[in-house]
Amino acid sequence: MKEIIEKGEGEGKEGVVVELSTNFRTTGEIIEWVNEVFEPKGVEEKIEGTMRRFPEEPSPESPCYVHLEKGREDVTSGGLSGVYVLAIPEDHSNKQAAIEHEANRIARTIRHMIDTKVTVPRSWRELDEGKNEYVDYSDFLIITRNTTNLGVYAKSLQELGIPHEVTGGTALNEVYELRLLYLCLSAVVQSDNPVALVGTLRSELFGVSDAALFNFKRVGGVFSYNSTLPEGLKKEESEAIGDAFSRLKKYLMWISTLPSAAAIEKIIADVGLMVLASSREGGDVLAGGIAKAMELIRSVRGEMWTAAQLVDYLGQIVEIEEKYDGISVRSEERPMVRVINLHKVKGLEAPVVFLADTSGEFDHGIDHHIDRTKDDAKGYMVIYGPASGHQSKIIARPESWEIWEERETGFRRAEELRLRYVAATRAGTAMIISQRMRNNSSNPWQYFDEYIPENREIEDPGEQRPPTRPTVTMTEKADQQALDDISMRLERSQQKTYEVIGAKEYALHGVPGPSSDKPGKYEETYMTDPAAEAGEHGVEWGTVIHSLLELAMREPEADLVEFAKPLLAENELDTSLAQKAVDTVQSVTSSEIWKRARKSEKVFTEVPFQMHLSQGVEVPTVVRGVIDLVFKEKDGWVLVDYKTDSFEGKVPDSLVSKYSPQVGLYAKAWRESTGDPVKEKAIYFVHTGSLVSVS
16 A cells, blocks of 8 residues: 555655654653664564564565654653563463453552552643543553453452443453343243242342242242242241232233333333442443343344343343443543453553553464455465364365465564554553563563563552442431432422424414413314315325425426325325325416415425524423425515315405414514514415415
8 A cells, every 4th residue: 555655646646655753642761662672673583483573674564663752741750650560470370360360460559559649750731631640540551462351350440449441342241230130031031930930039139038939839839920929928928929929920011012122121120230230349330231231132122023032132142252342331431441452452542551461372373365466366275174182184275375374474473563562652651561470471462571671560569449438327217308309309300391382383272281281292283175085184185285385396397196196105195196186286386376486586395493482481482383385575575374274165264363373473483583574474275276365
C-alpha cells in the first residue's frame, strides 16, 4: 500500500511518506527504553526464531524503525515512573498457580497505590482534564497477550473492590446469578422435572432448607409445583414451599402469555437477581452480565419457537465460554481499571500499564500462506492428519511448500514484533512487566527481560482489603417510613407532567379535564363514505383520500390508481375501491381552489404543527395537528382543510359551525409559526366539491 501511494498517479503526482516520530503520550525515560529495545543495531537479532528488532530498511514483512522523540512536557513529578518488573516466585511454577498469584499481586498493588495516594508525573493535558498528582483507577491498564485468563484478573480486582472494565472476553458463565436463573427457568418450563425443582427450592432464590425438603417428602409431598401442600408441615416450612410453588406457577403463566424475553425479565425482577448480583463485590459488572445475557436472548428470540428453546439457549450461555466485554449497569461514568487483550489495545493509553499473564507464547506452526505479490491473490495450505501426541502429521501439501512456509514465518515474526511494540508503547509514566522466575519460556513478555533496569522490582504491598462499606442501621420506624416514601414516589410518578391532544379535539371540545376518559393522543376521525364497505371504515377511507391528495399535489402525473391499491390494502379496505378513491380525489384536483394552489407562489400539503398551551390547563399541554393544504398568493396565505363528511345538498350550517374553530386554530398556528397572516381560511367538503370560506 505504501508503494502504491508513493508511486501515485504518475510523474508529478507521487505520494509522500511522512514519518511521525514525536511521542506526546510517554515520559522520556520510557521512550529511551522503547528505542533501546526495538531500534536496529546493525544486525537483525532473533531469539529462537523470533524477530527481536525492527529492520534498518523496510521489507515486505515489516516497516523499518522510526526513532521516537519526546514530545510530552510534564508539569508535576511523581514517585512512580519508568520500567519495573513484577517477579513471580519460583514456587509458582504451575501455570495456573502463577496466573492466580500474579492477578492477586496486581490487584493488591493497585489497591495499595490508590489507598496510599501514590503519585505519577502529570502533563498539561492531564491537568486540563481534571487529574491531580495522585493515581486513580482510570490510570491503570492491564494488558494480556491472549483472552484466556482475563476473567482471573477481573476476579482479583473485584475481590478488592476495584472498579474495572474488561474488554476482549469475559465469560458469561462466570456470572453465578445466570446459573440461578437457568435453574429457575428449567424448573418452570419442565414441570415434571423434580431435580430442577428441588435445586431451585434449595438455591438462594427460595432458600428452603434440606431439613424442610426432607420433611416435605416424609409427610407425602410431591416435588411438583402444581401439587397441593401435604398436612403435617411446620408453619414456616409450609409458607416457604407454598410461596415458591405459587411464584413458579405465576412464572409459567407469564411465559405462557407474554413474549418470552419480557417474561424472563419479569422473573429476574421478581426473584431479585439484579439486586443479588449488585450486592456482591463488583456487582455493577455482574448485573451488567445479566443485562448482556438478556440482550443475547432477545437477539435469538426470532429463531426460537418456544420458551423451552430459549431456556436451553440460556443453558448454553452458562455452560460455554460466551465472550463479551464486561459492562457496568451504572449510568454514571466513573474511573475504572481497564483489563484488555493486546489485540484490542491499539490506540489506548494509560499512565500505568501492567503487561500481565506470563503464559500463551507458543509456536503453533504454519498451515497456510496467502501470496498477494501479483495482481491476483493465491493461497497455499497444508492438510494435517489426526494428532499423535503433540504432533500432527502432514498428509498433503502444495509443491515448494518450504518456500511459502518460510515466507509466512517471516510475516508471523514481524506481526509478533509489532504486537510487542504496541504493548511497550501504551504506558505514559510507568511500565510494569510480569516475569516468571521459573518456566518463563511461554511468557510473551520474556523479550523485555534483559532490558529491565536492575533493582526495579515492584514491591509486594502485602495483604490488602477492599474499602469498607458504610453500614446502615434500620429500625421498624425507618422501614415503614421508607415504604411510605416509595408509595409516595410511585404515586407521583403516575401523575402526568404534560398532556398531548389533537388539534381537532382541542378546537371542538377544549382541553380534557382530569376526570376525562378522552385519550391524550387524539386520532382524527371522519364521517363514513357510503362506498366504504357498507358504512364501515370511515377513518381509513379518509386516510386514503388525504394521502392521495398529498401525492396529487406533489406528483401531478402520478398514476393514482396504482398508488390507491396498496393504500387501501394497508388500511384494510377493498382494493376494488381504487377507482372510486381516485375519482373522489380528481373531483378535488379539478376544483377552483386546487387550480389556485397549483398557480400559487408556494404550496405545502400535510404540514404538521404543534403548539404549547400554558394558560387554562392543569399541566403544560401540547396541541398537535396537520394542515391539509396551505398556499401563498400575492396578497397572502390561503389555508384549506379537507373534510370527507357525507351529506345531501347544501353544506349544513351545523358542519360549518362545527369545523370553523378547527380551521381558525390552524390559521393561528400558521401565524405563530411563520409570522405571516392568513388572508383566507376555507373548508373543502370532498364528496360534494363544496368550498366554504370561514371568517
